[in-house]
Amino acid sequence: MKIHESAENYLETILILQKRNGKVRSIDIANELNFSKPSISIAMRNLRENGYIRVENGGYITLLPTGLEIAERMYERHTMLTGWLISIGVSAETAEEDACRVEHVISGETFEAVKRKLK
Numbered sequence: 001m002k003i004h005e006s007a008e009n010y011l012e013t014i015l016i017l018q019k020r021n022g023k024v025r026s027i028d029i030a031n032e033l034n035f036s037k038p039s040i041s042i043a044m045r046n047l048r049e050n051g052y053i054r055v056e057n058g059g060y061i062t063l064l065p066t067g068l069e070i071a072e073r074m075y076e077r078h079t080m081l082t083g084w085l086i087s088i089g090v091s092a093e094t095a096e097e098d099a100c101r102v103e104h105v106i107s108g109e110t111f112e113a114v115k116r117k118l119k
Helices: 005-021 026-033 037-049 065-087 092-105 108-118
Strands: 053-055 061-063
Touching: 005 026, 005 037, 005 061, 005 065, 005 092, 026 037, 037 053, 061 065, 065 092, 065 108
Parallel strands: none
Antiparallel strands: 053 061
16 A cells, blocks of 8 residues: 555654654644644544554554554664765755655665665
């Protein structure tokens, strides 16, 4: 199933916030991404309906296996690409921004080749 870049970003953000804070609510995602609460609510409903997340009592969001797999893949790409760009002289801010764009369009084959080369 093809997932939109925005959904990949939401899933990755949930993973990052879980690592940072333990628990995640919609308001945490809105604050992290500087998006409106209604926009996040719509996105979370779509992710829930497509089986990527579960919203528990109290509004806490948990990644389901499919959502976790996508989030981890995006996070790995993001962190590896950011680190590599910084290592070749790109500023941290630009490296973060560029890695965020590249992580969604790079093929799995190309990313695996980059990963092998960097290790």
